[in-house]
Amino acid sequence: MKKQLSFPLLIILLLGLVAVSGCADSAGKTGVHMASDELVAAVGTHGGEPESGFDPITGWGYNHEPLVQSTLFKRDSNAAVVNDLATDHTISEDGLVWTVNIRDDVKFHDGVALTAGDVAFTFNKAAMSAGRVDLTMLEKATAIDDDTVEFILRNPQSTFINKLIGVGIVPEHAYTSSYGQNPVGSGPYMFKQWNKGQQVIFEANPDYYGQQPYFKKLTIVYMEGDTAFAAVKAGQVDLAEIPHTYANQVVNGRKIVSLETIEACGITLPTEPNTGEKTADGYPVGNTVTSDIAIRKALNIGIDRQSLVKGPLNGHGAVEFTGVDKLPWVNKEAIFEDGNIEEARRILQDAGWVDTDGDGILEKNGVKAEFTLLYASSAQDRQALAVAVSEQAKKMGINIKVEGASWDKIQNMAISTPVVFKYGDIDPTDVYLRYHSESYDPSNWNNMIRYSNPVVDAHLKTAITSPDEETAIEYWQLAAWDGETGYSEKGDAPWLWMASINYLYIMDEDLDIGTPVIQPHGGNIFGNILEWKRIEN
């Protein structure tokens, strides 16, 4: 027995030693700089290495700059749509025909000209394959001539523009099933080499139709956050995405940049009561406590978001009220005053929640105001927010029992149990999928709480079937709050939105990354790579 014991003991001792030696090592080192027009980046740790390669048909570049390929449109730092390959576009009156004119001076990396035929091929191919991009609304794309493409839709869809933003154009003549391993595109960077599991190397495209990038060689290495941080410290990497825990680290010759994102973190508050109904897999449906609108409103009004940003997020974030606060389709009227515990208490009291047994937790009809709040065990920021919200809720007499869980468990439990989620899509389809009653689909994380309000449904339907984004925006906003009801706190309050969470990067002090584009879930730091440069000193 003694012999077996010594091994775990040894491990503990070693751990202690590492801990002590760890602090001796924290002195900063000046890095060994590579050639100044080369950049080694350890980013993309969220999406990680694309499993099926750098193929836009299977999802590469959706929501972020594809580098190798170029897209018809892009979004800038204000989420406004700007032309890239496209020169202009028109939408027919009935919203069923989208005509896009493209540049005629674009060549793929192999020298072949990019024509409307390649665009049509790309979208027809993407619609046929079950990739990450949902193109079910597209009937077909056709090339009218060399620089005009026509998209015929099955039904009008205002969000179709996001598909034109999301899919990089692939060459028809060079597209094979192994395209993702050796991609050819028309983007600012040419694919050079991919060492799976380690790194991918891109080189600047000398024939690029836009501005030439400053960095002639771009290497993306695949590392976990703490490894990446160590690599930056050792001078092996110029730019790395790091966990929030490293926010206060000081490293010689490096700066820490905190990028605002639209990654909104919120808690679902199931609106259905628990009637004993079970899902097909036998999990309970609904939550007796959160189905009371007073609880949902009180939490929304009573929680102090500013202190959540200052505390758990260490200042690297911004308050969030509707889940789309920074996007054009936010309804400013749905934003409210928060941190008002008195008002929250009053709402609860008016609804009949009173502390009858003196334990500090309210009761109503013998039901205690308490529920479990699940967060993904692997996510530290969600854990911190969950714990902080639970401590704040206690002051209102609501007992939130925080519990870490696996995603599998969360998927099954979300319909009955509040969960900390993060959403951040530049496509308003996300709003439709989150709040429309018919969107309920746990396997795709859509409307996890089966929220249903016919008025909101109608607004969302009108918005998504509007011919273009400008018309749609009004209805996206009405869905949040139309003066009587909506998905925001003023309406049904099915969510408790807390904060949007910044992404943190550590980079060379002389690196200038310009004005970043809007940063969705997973980040898009390379969105404005053409503006990047080193400041000479």
Place this chain on the structure above:
Amino acid sequence: MSTSVALNGKGMLRGLNLRQRTILLISLMSLLLMTVLASSLYIDSSSLSTNFDSRNLAPSLEHPFGTDWMGRDMFARTLTGLGLSIMVGAFASAISTFVSVVLGLLSSMGRAADSFVSWLVDLFLSIPHLLLIILISIGLGGGATGVIIGVGLTHWTSLTRVVRAEIKQINTQDYIHISRNFGKSNWWIARKHILPHLVPQFLLGMILVFPHAILHEASVTFLGFGLSPHEPAIGIILSESMRYLAAGYWWLAFFPGMSLLIVVLAVDVIGENLGKIMDPRKAHE
């Protein structure tokens, strides 16, 4: 003043014989464990809560073990974690002893029963211990109960083997044969002749299972099974501290690891010294 007390203490110790000194050592160690357990039970819940104004503080008088990334006091967290560890350890020893008593006596009942017990022990030993704990704790729906029962149900094997061997040896003694020839039943022999011989084995085995159980509980929670990442268990605290080593927050790993080590060694010391007292071959050393 203090030196005279220390001298007095030394004089007092000198006056004791080895046996008394051993007993003193045992009681001191037990007192340490009891204190840890008691203080973990009566810890103020507010000292476990977050305080974002005082995050990642190095050890000081106010926070002897420092604070973590959410500004929680590591001393309170470590104590709570150790309390859980000790409870898991106690529970596992109790179950292990009970199971090994039952199985050990069963094995003395006859050939078939004996093969059954050996088969059961072999079966459990054939699965890697940690894996078995994880399997059981997931099977029971995870959570703290899963870990406690998982650890509790898997530590009886070696003790059962010891007990069985002991019984085999006792069974060859003359007085057992005589009893049998007098027509006493197996059950009577097991109760009156064998059980009294086994009591020291049980007691020692029980204490020696304790540190194993504690370390296994720490390992399982270290790997992320059972408890949620925000709850204080010694394994969780240690695994969380790994992320901060590169950031230079050494106290997050050092103190909890050291405390776990001390608790485990304390139990080990108790077990060893108890062995000295109870084992007739060593008692007069």
